[in-house]
Amino acid sequence: MADHLSCRVLIAGAGPAGCAVALYLLQRRPDLKGHVVALERGRHPRMKVCAGGLIPKTIQALAELDLPLDVPAVSVRRGIARTEVGEVDYLGSGVLCTVVRRDQFDARLARAASEAGLRLVENCRVVDVETSDSGVLVHTTDGDFAAEILVGADGSGSRVRDSLFRRDQQWVGRALMLDVPVSSRCLDNFAQTPYIFDFTCVAAGISGYSWSFPCLIEGRPHLNVGIYDQHPGRAVVPGEHKADLLDGLAAAFPQLPIPSTHRRGYKAFPIRWYAPEQSFVRGRVLLAGDAAGVDPLMGEGISYAFEHGKLAAQAIDDFLSGKPTALADYDRALHHGAVARKLRRLSFAARRFYGPRHKLYFRLASLSRGTQRIGIDWYNGVDNLDEAPVSSLLARWAKAVLLRTPMG
Numbered sequence: 562m563a564d565h566l567s568c569r570v571l572i573a574g575a576g577p578a579g580c581a582v583a584l585y586l587l588q589r590r591p592d593l594k595g596h597v598v599a600l601e602r603g604r605h606p607r608m609k610v611c612a613g614g615l616i617p618k619t620i621q622a623l624a625e626l627d628l629p630l631d632v633p634a635v636s637v638r639r640g641i642a643r644t645e646v647g648e649v650d651y652l653g654s655g656v657l658c659t660v661v662r663r664d665q666f667d668a669r670l671a672r673a674a675s676e677a678g679l680r681l682v683e684n685c686r687v688v689d690v691e692t693s694d695s696g697v698l699v700h701t702t703d704g705d706f707a708a709e710i711l712v713g714a715d716g717s718g719s720r721v722r723d724s725l726f727r728r729d730q731q732w733v734g735r736a737l738m739l740d741v742p743v744s745s746r747c748l749d750n751f752a753q754t755p756y757i758f759d760f761t762c763v764a765a766g767i768s769g770y771s772w773s774f775p776c777l778i779e780g781r782p783h784l785n786v787g788i789y790d791q792h793p794g795r796a797v798v799p800g801e802h803k804a805d806l807l808d809g810l811a812a813a814f815p816q817l818p819i820p821s822t823h824r825r826g827y828k829a830f831p832i833r834w835y836a837p838e839q840s841f842v843r844g845r846v847l848l849a850g851d852a853a854g855v856d857p858l859m860g861e862g863i864s865y866a867f868e869h870g871k872l873a874a875q876a877i878d879d880f881l882s883g884k885p886t887a888l889a890d891y892d893r894a895l896h897h898g899a900v901a902r903k904l905r906r907l908s909f910a911a912r913r914f915y916g917p918r919h920k921l922y923f924r925l926a927s928l929s930r931g932t933q934r935i936g937i938d939w940y941n942g943v944d945n946l947d948e949a950p951v952s953s954l955l956a957r958w959a960k961a962v963l964l965r966t967p968m969g
């Protein structure tokens with residue numbers, strides 16, 4: 562054990578989950594300054610295939626961490642959802658989504674974490690992990706690192722996960738995207754551009770949706786468009802035809818120059834989604850963010866990166882303070898806590914909206930504006946509604962349906 566660097570807490574991956582673990586931990590335990598190390602395969606600012614939509618829950622997490630969102634961003638207040646049974650045009654009472662570019666956002670998080678006391682080792686790829694009762698030894702392209710605790714925050718294709726946990730591809734979705742410049746004719750109203758979710762591809766066998774998000778690339782307005790499929794290897798109705806993802810995307814946005822035959826210009830990436838059958842802790846190793854699994858319905862993962870980061874920081878703090886069951890508590894929280902409950906409900910919704918009876922569920926969802934507002938606020942975590950008990954959600958829902966509450 563001589564030729565390695567030792568630290569107390571090691572984090573594999575410095576994306577949102579890895580940085581969130583570091584930021585929350587160093588906020589709780591400033592004495593750990595210099596003793597928390599993150600190993601990052603790339604070098605910030607590094608490209609990340611992502612639409613960069615931050616839901617209000619994520620903005621709340623940034624506020625908790627005293628972190629200003631001082632990177633270029635577009636605030637979206639209007640949303641359009643298209644399904645095979647019609648279209649819903651929704652104007653929120655506040656910001657529905659803040660769209661950033663991930664290279665800039667992640668670099669900002671990494672800088673904040675470094676300023677808080679994280680030691681960031683870039684261009685360093687985790688290759689393998691060994692565990693013992695007293696800690697972990699991580700083999701990397703830049704030598705070995707020993708620590709008391711390891712957090713696997715290295716994304717959907719987590720090396721930490723593959724080294725120590727069950728390898729399983731059945732919970733991995735796929736998304737692809739491209740950026741389309743906005744024509745100068747549409748520039749005047751760019752600030753009012755809605756985000757669009759188009760679920761019509763479900764009828765074509767794809768378990769997901771296409772999106773269009775307004776964004777800024779080097780100060781110039783663009784639309785980030787893409788398509789998500791929760792089950793890339795499976796059609797919505799088993800045995801029936803499943804459309805190609807690119808054809809599904811082109812069909813959703815026929816007015817945009819989306820080449821459907823040549824794949825050039827697209828970027829694709831897996832999204833690991835939450836499945837409660839999994840374990841999230843093994844010995845002194847915890848999984849967080851995409852490595853643990855995120856929203857199966859929409860593939861949203863940045864808010865979970867922060868939620869996992871907060872829970873992991875609490876568990877690590879408790880463990881280092883002498884509570885031997887603290888890491889098991891983290892596993893329990895990811896199975897039964899508020900985040901787990903939200904993810905289980907999203908799994909339930911995904912099975913309905915992306916199942917053979919999808920038309921019925923889209924029709925039910927289109928019936929009440931009040932219900933839509935509650936659903937969107939719940940999804941976005943507005944006023945921590947996503948953590949409220951079912952009884953209070955049902956009471957709100959009944960009120961919305963009975964009184965036909967107008968949209969906010």
Ligand SMILES: Cc1cc2nc3c(=O)[nH]c(=O)nc-3n(C[C@H](O)[C@H](O)[C@H](O)COP(=O)(O)OP(=O)(O)OC[C@H]3O[C@@H](n4cnc5c(N)ncnc54)[C@H](O)[C@@H]3O)c2cc1C
Pocket residue numbers: 573574575576577578579600601602603609610611612613614615616685686687688714715716717718719720735736737738787829830831832849850851852855860861862863864866
């Ligand atoms: C096309 C697409 C669009 C999306 N759009 C949205 C969206 O609009 N909003 C949203 O909330 N979510 C979105 N997501 C999901 C979101 O990108 C992820 O949930 C989020 O990035 C998870 O953060 P993370 O830190 O867990 O993982 P990552 O962001 O993947 O970060 C992992 C980090 O680990 C590093 N790493 C990987 N392997 C190693 C290794 N072996 N050694 C060291 N470092 C390693 C990587 O370089 C990276 O920096 C989208 C995903 C895709 C694919």
